[in-house]
Amino acid sequence: MTLSTEDRFHQPTRADRNQVHRARADVKAQSKTANDSLTKVTFSILLVACAMAVASLLISVQARSATTIKPVDASWPSTDVSAAGLNLQKLTVHSERNSPPSLDRPSYLPIELAGYVAGLEPVIEVTINGRTRAYPMRVVARHQIINDRLGGKNIAVSYCKICSSAMVFSRDIGGETTQLKFSGLTYFNNMVLYDEASKSWWQQINGEALAGPGRGASLEVVPSEIISFTRFRQRHANNAAADVIALTDLARQPVMAKLNLPTPDVEDLPEGVTPADRVVVIGSEAWTLGLLRQEGRIEEKDLVILWEGGRQAAPDAFGRDEE
Numbered sequence: 347m348t349l350s351t352e353d354r355f356h357q358p359t360r361a362d363r364n365q366v367h368r369a370r371a372d373v374k375a376q377s378k379t380a381n382d383s384l385t386k387v388t389f390s391i392l393l394v395a396c397a398m399a400v401a402s403l404l405i406s407v408q409a410r411s412a413t414t415i416k417p418v419d420a421s422w423p424s425t426d427v428s429a430a431g432l433n434l435q436k437l438t439v440h441s442e443r444n445s446p447p448s449l450d451r452p453s454y455l456p457i458e459l460a461g462y463v464a465g466l467e468p469v470i471e472v473t474i475n476g477r478t479r480a481y482p483m484r485v486v487a488r489h490q491i492i493n494d495r496l497g498g499k500n501i502a503v504s505y506c507k508i509c510s511s512a513m514v515f516s517r518d519i520g521g522e523t524t525q526l527k528f529s530g531l532t533y534f535n536n537m538v539l540y541d542e543a544s545k546s547w548w549q550q551i552n553g554e555a556l557a558g559p560g561r562g563a564s565l566e567v568v569p570s571e572i573i574s575f576t577r578f579r580q581r582h583a584n585n586a587a588a589d590v591i592a593l594t595d596l597a598r599q600p601v602m603a604k605l606n607l608p609t610p611d612v613e614d615l616p617e618g619v620t621p622a623d624r625v626v627v628i629g630s631e632a633w634t635l636g637l638l639r640q641e642g643r644i645e646e647k648d649l650v651i652l653w654e655g656g657r658q659a660a661p662d663a664f665g666r667d668e669e
Contacts, residue, residue: 430557448491453592460590465576502526516566
């Protein structure tokens with residue numbers, strides 16, 4: 347039997363080709379629908395997971411706040427706050443006592459080995475009896491207080507992130523060497539320190555005693571300066587008596603650039619000045635850094651204030667400037 351060419355090879359008609367195209371389109375549509383459904387399910391799972399994580403974090407924070415932060419009288423049962431004559435409306439419980447923990451046994455690095463400090467990063471420079479040390483702000487801000495000894499003098503380097511004030515004090519108080527810690531309290535939006543010897547409270551921004559046996563006294567202020575690390579290196583490139591505080595485990599941990607804190611309530615501010623503005627304070631007068639940056643130079647009687655860029659601002663509760 348002989349087969350013709352038409353019998354051996356069937357030529358598809360236009361109808362056949364249209365049917366094949368429709369079948370392929372149906373398969374693609376079904377595949378797209380399945381993929382879309384899978385994407386929606388995966389996205390929904392991610393949303394649920396994120397929501398659960400956020401809820402867990404909020405519950406954890408709320409539980410921690412409810413269980414660890416105690417009222418003032420519970421944290422300080424031996425301190426008669428009422429007898430100190432404080433404005434209790436301005437006294438706030440910020441955290442547990444000595445939280446974050448102070449740095450009491452710092453380690454030191456030669457300047458050339460302090461590679462963890464960026465050039466524009468601010469450092470607190472202290473010089474005593476020919477010895478100079480840089481305290482990088484990332485370490486000071488994380489611990490808030492560093493108890494140290496420099497040039498034969500016992501000192502405490504402190505920093506309040508709420509009001510962005512860096513102060514250095516002698517920790518020889520009343521003839522006794524002690525350590526300064528964070529009380530967990532703030533007074534007029536400034537951290538309150540305490541000394542371990544007498545448990546007296548000290549205002550960080552001026553060193554005045556607020557309560558306890560030391561009330562009426564003041565801590566000795568040690569001169570210090572906040573400069574960029576680049577400037578510190580330039581000043582002490584050939585100074586064998588200069589060094590830098592080493593990085594700590596706590597300072598390695600990430601920290602929020604901006605804390606969720608209410609803006610301090612300050613009354614009778616001049617027009618254009620906000621409670622969060624940084625200022626230069628001399629005596630009872632103050633000038634905002636914004637004004638100083640704009641003017642470049644401010645002269646007031648025999649006082650001259652100059653603006654010099656080239657370093658980042660210190661980190662505080664309201665963020666950090668770029669320079």
